Amino acid sequence: MNAKQLSPGIWHLAANISKDNLFEGLWPIPHGVSLNSYIVEGADIALIDLVREWEDAPKQLETQLKELGLEFNRIKYLILNHLEPDHTGWLANFKKRNPHIEIVTTKKGADLVREFYFIEDNIRVVKTGDKIDLGDGKTLEFYEVPNVHWPETMVTYEPASGTLFSCDAFGSYGSLTEKSCDCELSEKEHEFYEFESLRYYANIVASFSTFVERAIKALSDLEIKTICPSHGIVWTDRPQDIVERYARYASYYKGPCEPEITLIWGSMYDNTAYATDAVRDVLLESGITFHEYRVPEQDISHILAHAWKSQGLILGMPTYEYHMFPPMAHVIDMMGRKHVKGRKVFWYGSFGWSGGAEKELNSLIEQHKLGWDITGKADFRGRPTEEDIEKIKQGVRDFIKTVMESAKK
Ligand SMILES: Cc1cc2nc3c(=O)[nH]c(=O)nc-3n(C[C@H](O)[C@H](O)[C@H](O)COP(=O)(O)O)c2cc1C
Numbered sequence: 001m002n003a004k005q006l007s008p009g010i011w012h013l014a015a016n017i018s019k020d021n022l023f024e025g026l027w028p029i030p031h032g033v034s035l036n037s038y039i040v041e042g043a044d045i046a047l048i049d050l051v052r053e054w055e056d057a058p059k060q061l062e063t064q065l066k067e068l069g070l071e072f073n074r075i076k077y078l079i080l081n082h083l084e085p086d087h088t089g090w091l092a093n094f095k096k097r098n099p100h101i102e103i104v105t106t107k108k109g110a111d112l113v114r115e116f117y118f119i120e121d122n123i124r125v126v127k128t129g130d131k132i133d134l135g136d137g138k139t140l141e142f143y144e145v146p147n148v149h150w151p152e153t154m155v156t157y158e159p160a161s162g163t164l165f166s167c168d169a170f171g172s173y174g175s176l177t178e179k180s181c182d183c184e185l186s187e188k189e190h191e192f193y194e195f196e197s198l199r200y201y202a203n204i205v206a207s208f209s210t211f212v213e214r215a216i217k218a219l220s221d222l223e224i225k226t227i228c229p230s231h232g233i234v235w236t237d238r239p240q241d242i243v244e245r246y247a248r249y250a251s252y253y254k255g256p257c258e259p260e261i262t263l264i265w266g267s268m269y270d271n272t273a274y275a276t277d278a279v280r281d282v283l284l285e286s287g288i289t290f291h292e293y294r295v296p297e298q299d300i301s302h303i304l305a306h307a308w309k310s311q312g313l314i315l316g317m318p319t320y321e322y323h324m325f326p327p328m329a330h331v332i333d334m335m336g337r338k339h340v341k342g343r344k345v346f347w348y349g350s351f352g353w354s355g356g357a358e359k360e361l362n363s364l365i366e367q368h369k370l371g372w373d374i375t376g377k378a379d380f381r382g383r384p385t386e387e388d389i390e391k392i393k394q395g396v397r398d399f400i401k402t403v404m405e406s407a408k409k
Contacts, residue, residue, distance in 0.1 A: 001176055003039075003064040006226060007161045009138055011039040012234055013064040015057035016175040023086075023173065027203045027301045031196065032175030035086055036230050037061060038165055039068065039075075040158055043135025046077040046104075048156055048165045049230050052089030061090075072098040077124075077132060079140065080105040081167035082153045083112040087230055092117045104132065106144055108152035126154070143219060145169065147211035149204060155219070162225030168205065169215060170242045172197035172232030183237035193233055194245070195305065200231065201249045202308035203301050206338050209253035216247055249308070251408075255342045257311040259407035261290040261400070264303055265316025266325045271350035271383050272318045278389045279314060279348065282396040288404070296327035300334050307340050312403035313372070314396070315347040317357045324349075324357035329364065336368025343370075344406060346399040348378040348392050355379060375402050 004012045014034045023029050035057055038048040051057035065072070072094075078101050080088060091113070095101065103113060103123045110123045126132075126142040133139050141157045148169050156165040174196040179185055185193070205212060227235040227242055235242050252258075261283065267273040283290045291306035307313060317328040324332075349357050358379065365372050376395040380388040 001060070001064070001178065001180070003067045004178075004180060006181075006228070006234060006236060007163065009041040009136070010158065010161055010163055011041075011068060012180065012228065013037040013039065013061055014176050014180065015051045015060035017055055017057065018175075021054070024204070028299050029173055031173060031192075033173050033231055034176040036228065036232075036234075038228050039065075039070065040134060040138055040140065041136075042133075042138030044076040045070065045074055046079055046132070046134060046140060047075045048079040048228075049081055049087045049167065050078065050090050050094060052086045053093070054086070054089065058090045058093070073100070075101060077101070077140075078103050079156050079165070080109055080113070081155055081165060082150060082230070083109050083116065084150060084168070085116070087167070088113075088116070091119065095119060104142075106142075106152050106154050109154070112152055128154075145211070145215035145218065147208045148215050149208045149211075155215075157222055159223075162223050163228060164219070164222065164224045164226070164239075165228045167230045169212065169229065170227050170235070170246055171200055171229040173200045174232055176233065181234050181236045182241070185233065197232065197242070197245065198249065198309065199301060199305035201246070202304040202338065206249070206253070206304075206308055206340075209250040209339070212246060212250040216243060216250070252308055253339060253341070255311070256406055256408045257343070258309045259288065259404050260306070260310040261288060261312040261314055261403060262303065262306045262310040263290055263292045263314040263316070264295060264307070264328070264331055265293075266295045266327045267316070267318060267350075268320070268325065272316045272348070275348055275350070275378075275380070275384045275389065275392055276316050278392050279316065279396050282393050283400070286397070286400050288400050295331055300331060303331060304334065304338055304340070307335055307343075308338075310343070311407035312344045312346070312399060314399070315345065315349075315361070317347065317349040317361070319349065319351035319354075319356045322354065322356035323360045328357075329360060332361065332364045333368070336364060336370055341369070341371050343372050344399070344403050345372045345374045346376045346395055347374065348380075348395070350380055350382060350384070352382065375399055
């Protein structure tokens with residue numbers, strides 16, 4: 001990518017990380033991810049957020065700074081909105097190249113700079129309402145937004161241009177092309193980034209949804225014309241769209257969620273798979289929006305995205321060694337960790353002799369305080385009989401009604 005001017009004195013820089021990596025060492029990024037940084041130039045120059053030494057990210061950033069004719073020693077301030085290493089991993093080596101740079105971060109951020117990078121000098125601690133005047137009409141204002149998504153997080157606002165540098169808030173997965181602003185994207189490209197923002201939210205931010213709501217409220221008095229997140233596209237045209245989208249995602253924390261169902265199932269010897277065909281037939285007939293995943297073949301990152309927005313979950317799980325099929329237990333455990341709470345649930349599955357899946361399901365619900373409402377179930381021995389299949393079909397029909405009645409209108 002090239003450095004891109006967003007408004008007079010403000011540039012977007014981005015390092016693209018390829019699909020061959022896992023985000024947070026855990027989440028697949030089949031379409032890559034961007035690490036965004038920004039330059040704000042008044043009489044003094046500030047660089048907002050850094051990159052990690054990940055693939056050639058520092059080199060990409062350095063090349064873009066060169067395009068702007070910016071030597072490192074001309075940058076006076078390095079603003080660290082958030083200390084997670086994807087935005088700071090290069091810090092120690094960057095500082096060696098620019099020893100006089102002043103690092104600007106929150107009090108908790110300063111602690112992390114010391115603890116992660118052993119840097120003690122030239123750190124300016126800021127709190128909500130503090131400002132730095134860069135000269136030539138450019139000012140940076142700071143607002144703490146704790147737990148979006150680490151405790152030290154802040155955002156930076158430049159009032160003359162109405163630009164909010166929001167770090168992880170309002171971000172998404174997906175590498176960037178030269179068309180990195182919302183106003184340049186086709187409907188199809190918007191759809192792509194929309195799902196990548198949902199997946200990013202469900203994987204990274206979901207657990208902190210109440211803090212997201214608090215941050216959106218705290219920032220609501222700012223006149224925001226452009227939103228510059230640390231991952232994904234920049235919102236120059238319709239910044240309210242991504243704010244509304246994030247507010248909607250945050251609302252799924254308490255529910256209700258969308259009138260949709262996520263069907264997740266696994267099967268060793270196709271007995272539960274056979275019953276799944278019946279479940280799918282009913283879902284298709286009903287016309288309800290549903291998302292189907294088989295585990296362990298399909299990844300948890302995508303499952304969480306659809307589960308996060310779905311009012312209904314259907315779980316197909318055979319019994320395995322007196323417990324549920326382990327990949328299903330992994331999915332439910334992850335839903336617990338990511339606070340996919342308060343959903344309507346229907347489950348079905350095959351067992352051989354004593355069963356055991358249900359016991360583990362109840363124990364996971366209890367352990368993670370999931371508050372799931374199990375409105376129906378259909379377990380069966382071995383291969384499902386015609387009667388079993390009828391019971392499953394009727395159960396799913398009833399379940400769809402419950403989901404539609406209780407979902408967001
Ligand atoms: C490794 C393994 C462990 C199993 N453990 C149990 C068990 O503890 N209790 C039980 O009732 N059935 C158990 N079964 C039987 C399965 O639950 C049964 O075969 C079921 O039909 C499998 O469904 P599927 O074909 O959808 O995988 C086990 C099967 C396998 C292969």
